[in-house]
């Protein structure tokens with residue numbers, strides 16, 4: 415049975431009344447605060463039209479920027495608001511000089527965008543080298559150490575790998591990169607909001623994330639963190655008028671870049687997304703990342719232990735301290751398995767060869783046991799040879 419705290423958490427997420435939702439590392443479902451925030455956004459737009467920019471919306475954007483900074487332990491000056499992580503990576507990538515250092519190092523288990531951003535720069539001389547994950551779960555630091563050399567401009571990799579939930583040692587990686595004169599760009603989409611993290615302490619140069627997942631703010635709002643000492647010298651070529659010091663001067667003839675991380679921004683942001691992002695950040699702040707982390711460890715460990723008992727091959731770190739709540743199970747036909755789970759009201763996802771389950775703090779141990787009950791019927795016994 416749910417305890418009172420769980421009941422209050424679940425009351426925020428209407429989906430929990432109907433479905434056993436285990437796809438939070440893809441998209442956390444809509445909660446009541448974001449729903450109310452959308453109504454509030456519509457009201458300001460309807461009542462004020464363009465005046466809403468100055469009476470409300472510009473202020474909301476600054477609150478979102480401050481919220482991202484708070485979660486990261488960054489200064490608001492170091493945060494650019496972005497429409498997607500992919501756009502954030504493109505503007506960061508546009509600041510490097512690849513003439514002397516053309517090489518970019520990425521892991522072969524990174525999210526596709528982390529590779530595409532630099533593969534698209536091949537015509538400008540960028541050479542991408544993929545570090546191979548030996549177990550498809552994580553990448554040992556020694557492999558990055560071997561790949562980074564005097565021709566390397568940067569490493570771009572995940573803080574948490576999206577199919578395995580494995581946590582990368584980004585501090586160790588920053589030390590390797592900087593010792594060799596390279597930069598570190600981190601894709602923190604799968605870690606931000608799920609792990610306590612101090613971006614200054616990590617030493618990373620650029621870091622990207624957004625609100626789809628553990629920040630619980632829905633699609634349309636992302637960020638780029640740029641370490642303070644990298645901002646003044648950065649000359650992004652992927653930008654727009656919101657990157658100017660005073661965008662509302664409407665000066666088409668001069669490029670007067672903002673003195674802070676706003677210089678990495680593009681054009682008019684999606685304000686509906688800013689409202690839901692602000693609501694998600696506020697909810698996370700109230701629950702607390704430490705509480706979320708504790709729940710993730712407890713709930714996902716129940717799934718891992720139960721899956722082991724049923725004989726599944728688990729493709730994520732089995733120790734909860736080394737992963738987020740992403741639990742992946744090998745299956746020869748995961749799309750069929752996931753469709754069958756969906757018919758039983760269990761929402762999860764698949765990646766090639768894997769069923770991927772990701773509980774969040776509002777899920778319960780009872781739900782993990784129910785999901786395991788359905789999984790038991792889907793396990794395919796290995797062929798006897």
Ligand SMILES: Cc1ncc(COP(=O)(O)O)c(C=O)c1O
Pocket residue numbers: 497498499500501525527572576601602603604624626636
């Ligand atoms: C690690 C990681 N990076 C990037 C993305 C996608 O970012 P966007 O669609 O905002 O570009 C995702 C998930 O959607 C992800 O898991």
